[in-house]
Amino acid sequence: xxxxxxxxxxxxxxxxxxxxxxxxxxxxxxxxxxxxxxxxxxxxxxxxxxxxxxxxxxxxxxxxxxxxxxxxxxxxxxxxxxxxxxxxxxxxxxxxxxxxxxxxxxxxxxxxxxxxxxxxxxxxxxxxxxxxxxxxxxxxxxxxxxxxxxxxxxxxxxxxxxxxxxxxxxxxxxxxxxxxxxxxxxxxxxxxxxxxxxxxxxxxxxxxxxxxxxxxxxxxxxxxxxxxxxxxxxxxxxxxxxxxxxxxxxxxxxxxxxxxxxxxxxxxxxxxxxxxxxxxxxxxxxxxxxxxxxxxxxxxxxxxxxxxxxxxxxxxxxxxxxxxxxxxxxxxxxxxxxxxxxxxxxxxxxxxxxxxxxxxxxxxxxxxxxxxxxxxxxxxxxxxxxxxxxxxxxxxxxxxxxxxxxxxxxxxxxxxxxxxxxxxxxxxxxxxxxxxxxxxxxxxxxxxxx
Amino acid sequence: xxxxxxxxxxxxxxxxxxxxxxxxxxxxxxxxxxxxxxxxxxxxxxxxxxxxxxxxxxxxxxxxxxxxxxxxxxxxxxxxxxxxxxxxxxxxxxxxxxxxxxxxxxxxxxxxxxxxxxxxxxxxxxxxxxxxxxxxxxxxxxxxxxxxxxxxxxxxxxxxxxxxxxxxxxxxxxxxxxxxxxxxxxxxxxxxxxxxxxxxxxxxxxxxxxxxxxxxxxxxxxxxxxxxxxxxxxxxxxxxxxxxxxxxxxxxxxxxxxxxxxxxxxxxxxxxxxxxxxxxxxxxxxxxxxxxxxxxxxxxxxxxxxxxxxxxxxxxxxxxxxxxxxxxxxxxxxxxxxxxxxxxxxxxxxxxxxxxxxxxxxxxxxxxxxxxxxxxxxxxxxxxxxxxxxxxxxxxxxxxxxxxxxxxxxxxxxxxxxxxxxxxxxxxxxxxxxxxxxxxxxxxxxxxxx
Numbered sequence: 001x002x003x004x005x006x007x008x009x010x011x012x013x014x015x016x017x018x019x020x021x022x023x024x025x026x027x028x029x030x031x032x033x034x035x036x037x038x039x040x041x042x043x044x045x046x047x048x049x050x051x052x053x054x055x056x057x058x059x060x061x062x063x064x065x066x067x068x069x070x071x072x073x074x075x076x077x078x079x080x081x082x083x084x085x086x087x088x089x090x091x092x093x094x095x096x097x098x099x100x101x102x103x104x105x106x107x108x109x110x111x112x113x114x115x116x117x118x119x120x121x122x123x124x125x126x127x128x129x130x131x132x133x134x135x136x137x138x139x140x141x142x143x144x145x146x147x148x149x150x151x152x153x154x155x156x157x158x159x160x161x162x163x164x165x166x167x168x169x170x171x172x173x174x175x176x177x178x179x180x181x182x183x184x185x186x187x188x189x190x191x192x193x194x195x196x197x198x199x200x201x202x203x204x205x206x207x208x209x210x211x212x213x214x215x216x217x218x219x220x221x222x223x224x225x226x227x228x229x230x231x232x233x234x235x236x237x238x239x240x241x242x243x244x245x246x247x248x249x250x251x252x253x254x255x256x257x258x259x260x261x262x263x264x265x266x267x268x269x270x271x272x273x274x275x276x277x278x279x280x281x282x283x284x285x286x287x288x289x290x291x292x293x294x295x296x297x298x299x300x301x302x303x304x305x306x307x308x309x310x311x312x313x314x315x316x317x318x319x320x321x322x323x324x325x326x327x328x329x330x331x332x333x334x335x336x337x338x339x340x341x342x343x344x345x346x347x348x349x350x351x352x353x354x355x356x357x358x359x360x361x362x363x364x365x366x367x368x369x370x371x372x373x374x375x376x377x378x379x380x381x382x383x384x385x386x387x388x389x390x391x392x393x394x395x396x397x398x399x400x401x402x403x404x405x406x407x408x409x410x411x412x413x414x415x416x417x418x419x420x421x422x423x424x425x426x427x428x429x430x431x432x433x434x435x436x437x438x439x440x441x442x443x444x445x446x447x448x449x450x
Numbered sequence: 451x452x453x454x455x456x457x458x459x460x461x462x463x464x465x466x467x468x469x470x471x472x473x474x475x476x477x478x479x480x481x482x483x484x485x486x487x488x489x490x491x492x493x494x495x496x497x498x499x500x501x502x503x504x505x506x507x508x509x510x511x512x513x514x515x516x517x518x519x520x521x522x523x524x525x526x527x528x529x530x531x532x533x534x535x536x537x538x539x540x541x542x543x544x545x546x547x548x549x550x551x552x553x554x555x556x557x558x559x560x561x562x563x564x565x566x567x568x569x570x571x572x573x574x575x576x577x578x579x580x581x582x583x584x585x586x587x588x589x590x591x592x593x594x595x596x597x598x599x600x601x602x603x604x605x606x607x608x609x610x611x612x613x614x615x616x617x618x619x620x621x622x623x624x625x626x627x628x629x630x631x632x633x634x635x636x637x638x639x640x641x642x643x644x645x646x647x648x649x650x651x652x653x654x655x656x657x658x659x660x661x662x663x664x665x666x667x668x669x670x671x672x673x674x675x676x677x678x679x680x681x682x683x684x685x686x687x688x689x690x691x692x693x694x695x696x697x698x699x700x701x702x703x704x705x706x707x708x709x710x711x712x713x714x715x716x717x718x719x720x721x722x723x724x725x726x727x728x729x730x731x732x733x734x735x736x737x738x739x740x741x742x743x744x745x746x747x748x749x750x751x752x753x754x755x756x757x758x759x760x761x762x763x764x765x766x767x768x769x770x771x772x773x774x775x776x777x778x779x780x781x782x783x784x785x786x787x788x789x790x791x792x793x794x795x796x797x798x799x800x801x802x803x804x805x806x807x808x809x810x811x812x813x814x815x816x817x818x819x820x821x822x823x824x825x826x827x828x829x830x831x832x833x834x835x836x837x838x839x840x841x842x843x844x845x846x847x848x849x850x851x852x853x854x855x856x857x858x859x860x861x862x863x864x865x866x867x868x869x870x871x872x873x874x875x876x877x878x879x880x881x882x883x884x885x886x887x888x889x890x891x892x893x894x895x896x897x898x899x900x
Contacts, residue, residue, distance in 0.1 A: 001467060014822045016829025019452065023555045024541065026509075028497065038498035045495060046545045047478065047510065048488035060497065061474075081846045088477065091474065095496045114831075122811075122832035163717060232844035246813045276599035349466035361556045363574075369698035372464045379466025382572035383533065383565075391703045396531045 001332055004138055007090060008109050008326060011134040015126065017087040017111050022068040022093070028060045031067055033313040040095045061093040064309075065325065073114055074314030082116035082319075083123065089328075111230040112323030114310060119320045124239045124286040124306055127324050129246030131302050132266050133291060134326070140335060142293040146273035149236040149286055150305070152220065153277055156206065157230025160199050167193050175207055175277040207275035213240055216272045225418075232285070236272065239286055243270060246260040284308040288324055294338055301334065304325045321356075349377040350441050354390040357407045367403060367415060367430065374434035376441075394420060400442050403433070451782055454588055455539060458559050461584040467537040467561050472518040474541070481517055483763040491547045511543040515560040516760075523564055524764030532566035532769075533573065539778075552721065556780075558765070563771030564760060569770045574689045574736040574756055577774050581740060581752050582716050584776070590785060592743040593751075594724035599686040599736055602670065603727055605679025606656065610649050617643050625657055625727040653813065657725035663690055666722045680692030682735070686722065689736055693720060700750060734758040738774055744788055752776045752783065799827040800891050804840040804851040807857045817853060817865060817880065825883035826891075844870060846876045850892050853883070 006115045013019075031041055043060040043193045062068055065088045073080065083301075089109045111130060113123045127144045135143055150172065157171045174189045181189070183204055190200035209216060217237050224230035247266045278287045285306035292301060304324030353368045355361055366381060371378040379399075387404065394402045403426075405415040415433060418425045419440050428436045463469075474689045481491055493510040513516055515538045523530065539559045561580060563573045578595045585593055600622065607621050624631075631639070633654055640650035658667060667687050673679035697716045728737045735756035742751060754774030763771045803818045805811055814830060822830040829849075831840045837854070844852045854875075855865040865883060868875045869890050876888045 013798045013828045016802075016827055018798050023821045024543070025555065032497075037840075039488075039496050043497050044492045044511070046489050046490040047493050054643045061494070081843060085829070105475065120833050149704070186607065245815040246819070248823045348463045348468050352466075365695040369696070373462075373698045377466055379535070379700075380576075382576065383570045391533060450533040 001328075003330060004335065005109070007160065008134050008328075009087070009089060010138060012109075012111050015085070015111075015130055017085045019375070020069070020072065020086040020088045021023045021090060022062075022065075022072060022088070024061055025059045025091075026067060026071065028058045030314075031060055031063065036063055042093050042095055062309075062405075063094045064092050065090060066112075066323075067110050069110070069112055069114075070310045070380050071314060072317065073319060074317075076369075077116075077311070077317065077319070082114065083119060084114045085111070085185065086114075087111045099329075105178050107328040109326040109328050110323060112321050114319050114321040116317075117220040119322065121238050121286075122242055124235075124244035124322050126246050127286075127288065127322060128243050128270050129266070131324055131326070132247060132269060132271070135290070135302075136262075136335055137267075138335070139361060140292060140294075140331070141338065143310075144271045144291055144293065145302075146271050146276050146289045146291065148237070148239065148276040149239075150272055150277065151228050151232025151235065151294045154231075155224070155226050155232055156203065157205060158228060159225035159278055160195060160203065162193060162195075162335055169281055172277045173373055175275060176279045177205065178204065178275060184413040213270070213272045216274070219347060235285055238270065242269060246388060247285045256403060257369060278305055280299075282307045282309070286322065286353075292334060295334055298330060298334060300327075306318065349379040349399065351376060351378045351401045351403060351437055352394045352397075353378060353380045353403045354387060355381055355384075356387050356404060358384055360405070360407050360410050363410045364405070367405070367433065370430065371403075371434055371437060376434060376437055391418075401440050403437075403439055451778075454782060454785065455559070455778070456724050457587045458538060458584050458778075459537070461580060461587060462559075462561050462885050464560075464583075465535070467535045470519070470522065470536040470538045471540060472512075472522060472538070474511055474543075475509045475523065476512050476517055476724040478508045480521055480763075482508055483496065485519075486513055492543050492545055513542050513674055514562045515540060515542060515545045515558050516562075519560070519562055519564075520760045521764060522608055523769060524761045524767075525762070527566075527765065527767065527769070532564065533569060535561070535565045536564075537561045557778040559776040560689060560773060562771050564769050564771040566769060569772065571685060571688050571736075572692055574685075574772050575692035576696050577738060577754065577772060578693045579716070579738075581738075581774055581776070582697060582719060583739070585752075586712075586715075587782075588785070590742060590744075590781070591788065593719060593750075594721050594741055594743065596721050596726050596739045596741065597686070597690065597736065598723055598726040599689075600727065600733055601678050601682025601685065601735060603677050603682075604675070604726065605682055606653065610645060610653065610676060610677035612643060612645075619731055622727045623729055625725060626729045627726060628657065629655065656713070659724055663720070663722045667848050668723070677772065680889070685735055690720060698727040706779050724783070728753060728755055732757045736772065745855050748780060748784060750777075751781045774837060799826045799829040799849065801826060801849075801851045801853060801887055802840070803828060803830045803853045804844075804855075804856060805831055805834075806837050807817075808834055813860045814855070817855070817860075818884065820880070821853075821884055821887065826884060826887055836854075841845055841868075849888050853887075 012287050025044065028043060032038065040063060041060050044134050069086065069088065073084065087110060089107065091107050093105070094104050128147065129147055151449065152173060153175060154168060157168050162168050162171055170193060171190065173450050174186055178186045186204055187197055187200040190203065191197060191251055209219070211219070217233065220233045223286070224233065244263050244266055247263050250262050276287050276289050283305035285307035288303060289300040290302035292298070302324055306320070306322040308320045309318045311317055312320050351371055355364045367379040368378045381393065391402065400420055402418045402420055403415050404418055409415060414427050415430060416425050417436050417440065419435070421442070426436070475494065482488065490513060491510050505760045519536065519538065523534065538558060539556050541557050541559065544554050544556070549830055554711050563569065578597065583594055602623060603622060605616060607618050612618050612621055621640065624636055626771045628636045631641065636654055637647055637650040640653065641647060645653070655823060659669070661669070667683065674683060674820060688757045693717055694713050700712050724737070726737050726739050733755035737755035738753060740749040742748070742750035752774055756770070756772040759768045760771050761767055801821055803814055805814045818830040831843065850870055852868045853865050854868055859865060863880050864877050865880060867878050867883070867886050867890065868873050871892070876886070
């Protein structure tokens with residue numbers, strides 16, 4: 001899990017996103033401004049009031065990282081420099097259907113770019129490239145980044161007679177749920193908004209259009225029903241086209257070994273999907289969802305979009321932004337299922353130094369110190385136990401390498417290095433120990449990557 | 451802050467401690483088992499009940515990392531291998547004196563070793579070496595790791611007639627507060643436990659003894675009042691003596707440059723202080739506190755000790771352990787005050803690539819891609835603005851390096867690299883750009899250390 005977080009963090013940083021961490025707790029009024037259901041919010045109270053006032057009134061755990069971002073940008077907008085890029089990797093809490101003793105905590109990994117008044121579509125085009133590189137580095141297998149623009153949906157809804165904001169929001173929601181509820185229920189729900197069955201079926205057929213990006217864009221461009229729709233298509237086309245250049249092509253030796261253009265992989269991964277709407281009200285343009293080919297049924301592992309107004313609930317300024325959020329918990333569980341990731345290792349250290357003879361304790365400490373100074377995490381077996389017990393411990397904990405030494409060996413400057421995977425042993429002079437251990441360490445032990 | 455956390459994490463891992471992360475929320479009954487005041491605990495409730503049951507009943511935010519460790523070890527003791535070493539770096543929450551809209555969140559960095567039934571004193575001797583190396587690497591200046599053993603205090607209290615556990619706990623608490631409340635109040639409070647003024651003053655003089663470790667141990671050994679006291683002195687002596695060998699001496703070229711023995715620095719830092727008691731009830735042997743010489747008045751930045759029973763509140767097993775906790779928030783504020791640490795940088799990227807001519811946008815993206823592929827975090831200025839505006843942005847955000855290129859330069863394969871600190875510019879062929887940027891990057895930009 002730490003490796004996955006590190007990959008995401010480094011990818012975010014490679015594009016210049018700044019780390020931001022905010023407290024777990026926000027004011028209830030700020031959390032509710034976004035329109036989340038109250039039952040999903042965990043509020044705080046002190047177990048006993050103590051000094052009269054309970055001091056926790058009006059406070060609750062954040063349920064996403066967007067509200068803290070909005071509050072932060074609103075509070076600091078005079079000191080910040082725009083476009084402001086931040087990333088945030090922290091837990092969020094949501095009250096899901098209650099079960100005895102259960103609570104719900106997730107880790108989200110968000111990036112957003114906030115503009116002061118305006119923000120170029122080029123930033124919408126950067127997001128898929130960032131996600132693509134993060135997921136490629138994690139090694140999650142094939143995935144698709146689905147992209148759409150809510151102006152296309154909005155234009156379409158207007159063209160069939162939906163005018164009220166409330167109805168358009170409801171229609172967006174129905175599109176978002178279509179996969180879950182099915183076509184029949186979708187038609188019925190659209191009917192409740194006043195659309196005839198024929199119109200509803202026509203809309204659903206539109207959302208369900210298949211094809212590559214080029215042919216879909218061509219079809220969309222042919223008969224735009226209104227200006228909003230046309231604007232959405234133009235934006236979608238601009239973002240899709242500008243995006244590919246943000247992915248670095250492999251170069252040099254690497255390109256000779258891997259007979260595959262990274263940009264071609266990206267082009268195949270970035271798919272226009274007219275059925276993507278995102279449930280949340282505040283998206284206004286580009287929207288994204290990312291599905292894993294290995295298990296599309298778990299839903300989107302990375303979603304986001306463009307919004308026109310992050311801050312007006314806090315200050316008298318409308319700041320547009322675009323962002324995406326990787327749902328780490330969902331991603332990790334999928335990586336574990338696919339065996340891309342092993343469950344937490346039982347040891348972080350590569351080496352266990354045993355103490356065979358208690359008179360050599362200090363010499364063994366020196367051996368461990370030497371390995372640590374060479375950058376190799378090393379555990380010293382500090383209990384006074386038989387060597388067999390120490391080796392059993394090393395085996396159960398999964399240490400790949402054990403250092404063993406009798407008093408005679410140590411005093412003549414040698415130790416025995418045991419490869420626990422193959423059971424082989426070799427005698428090594430202490431000054432050569434670190435390099436011998438490096439040679440034996442299996443790939444993937446984390447210290448090797450630092 | 452991230453650098454400090456990374457140093458602590460790597461030092462912990464170098465000794466073989468495993469990372470553990472637990473949810474922010476624990477059951478109230480588990481939290482209160484440790485005897486913390488209820489008003490310090492933040493409990494959860496859902497803002498509206500929703501499905502009838504509120505689902506958050508009996509849940510609260512953790513106030514330390516020891517309760518989650520105890521619960522974890524109790525739940526998993528059949529799968530764990532002992533001695534079990536874990537580290538945990540996560541926030542905790544405590545309800546301090548209430549003020550409007552205020553809440554208290556701290557980050558703690560804990561290590562503990564848990565034994566199954568027994569645990570060697572060698573682990574008590576490892577803790578100061580781990581703390582020492584972490585603080586030396588952070589570069590916090592001089593500090594002292596004060597060490598004591600509660601059996602000495604307990605033996606002493608018994609010898610002056612305090613028998614009841616409650617009275618001994620109260621006396622420990624008075625010792626712990628002595629620095630804050632002063633000698634007069636100390637004498638008075640000890641008097642309330644039934645001690646004569648002469649006895650109380652004698653005790654306080656004992657706690658206040660000065661001297662190097664050797665002479666203090668000698669004095670303590672001379673007339674032990676009882677077996678408990680004697681056991682405490684023997685343990686303290688064993689731990690102090692065994693500790694130094696866990697610190698690696700500098701070797702090779704490094705030792706020639708730095709004319710100072712690391713072990714001598716450690717010996718001077720590890721100080722027996724008979725006035726250290728730690729407030730918490732569960733410590734039973736070794737106790738530690740760490741003070742910074744630059745600002746001892748902020749109190750301990752790293753405390754801990756030995757406890758005989760981590761788990762019996764959860765399961766029918768007594769598991770002893772020893773651990774320490776670095777209070778990161780307090781440490782960071784001190785590092786900032788001492789200018790050891792600069793406040794969060796305004797940029798994580800070393801380079802801003804400007805776009806001077808919008809027809810060269812894709813070429814500029816390639817330049818940015820190339821830098822990122824070389825491991826250099828790079829921000830691309832994606833808004834369409836005048837070069838002067840882009841340079842002002844780079845200056846305000848603190849980018850050390852800006853890449854500038856006209857269409858002509860780019861098409862002939864060159865860019866201009868501008869050192870923002872000195873204002874110098876140089877023309878560089880694009881294949882040499884990454885190495886030119888590396889040469890210009892000031893030390894301390896984090897990507898340089900990865």
